Amino acid sequence: MKTCEHDVSRYCDLPLVEPRKLAPNIDRNRESLVRYIEKKWVNHTVLHYYFMQDRSDLAGPPAQLQAVRDAFEEWKNLSLGLEFVEVNQAVDAEFRIGFAPGSSWSYVGRDCIDLVPNHEQQTMNFGWDLTSSYGRDTALHEIGHAMGFPHEHQNHKAGIVWNEAAVYANFAGSPNFWDAEQTYHNIIRKISPEDVAGSSWDKDSIMHYQFQAGLILQPSGYENRPLIPAPGLSDMDKQEARKFYPANNQIQWPELKPFLSHLLNIQPGEQLDFTIRPEQSRTYNIQTFGSMDTVIVLFEDDNGESIFLAGDDDSGTDYNSKIALRLINGRRYYLRLRLYSTGASGVGGLMLW
Incomplete structure (x- = not known):
């Protein structure tokens, strides 16, 4: 994460999270696409x-x-x-923010609701002053995690080869005092070992740490x-954020009507x-059909605000996304x-019945 001179050793410490289990013997390219997208929110959330x-x-x-x-x-x-809306009750929030001294961190994207459903538990923390230049970048960095973006220095396209002994020794000392597991999780570990249609390495990303001399062997x-x-x-x-969360507020969305299927012919990462x-x-059923990995999320319009009702994610599995829920006339x-x-086939379908 970007830092200023007086804070060069203080870093975001992501919670340790086990990777989501996918189907055995999954195709490597399919796995990479799932890992690249899985924690992102659906757009217009x-x-x-x-x-x-x-x-x-x-x-x-x-x-x-x-x-x-800010x-x-x-x-x-x-x-x-x-949309980002401040609320007055923890039970209404996906992001629950604390200011316990010492460490700054956030759960990544949908982990905020998938792994921390208890509204009494926090999902984000800021452990130092946010009014400095370093602090402002810290706030942007943690919110970037909450939006679903991982650490950029762990992008496998960066091609970073670490002086691992130096990295472990550096982060074991003050002020981080990380054990080997934390250092591996936040520094050494690559987000995906496979080739994925993600972005190239961005050494200036807000999601990138600063590293002192002696920790990196490559790139040259x-x-x-x-x-x-x-x-x-x-x-x-900015490009990546707009790619996953485009505004396009004026698009007329097609209507799902019972027993009329819709053809799904879009590219990985795109949304309908x-x-x-x-x-x-x-009670209505909503289901995808075909051999596609998808996530579907249902919202109710409440005076112009979309309220989450239900969702299902079939990525990396052999079943289709499905929601069964009672919907109200009017x-x-x-x-x-x-x-x-x-x-x-590259295509699939969606039906309401």
């Missing part, structure tokens, strides 16, 4: 954040809260399809000098959105579908 001020061990002063609000606003000002040029990213969001950060207006109140719902990868 309203994400709520809550400051855990009711707990003395997690409360922060007003200036720190405002720095986080960082959310900076991401939003990229004209993204995501960093053996004897530090790697210091430029401050703020890089051009590639549908509107559902039930003509009678009953209300409007949105079904959002993100594609991970396609089967041999």
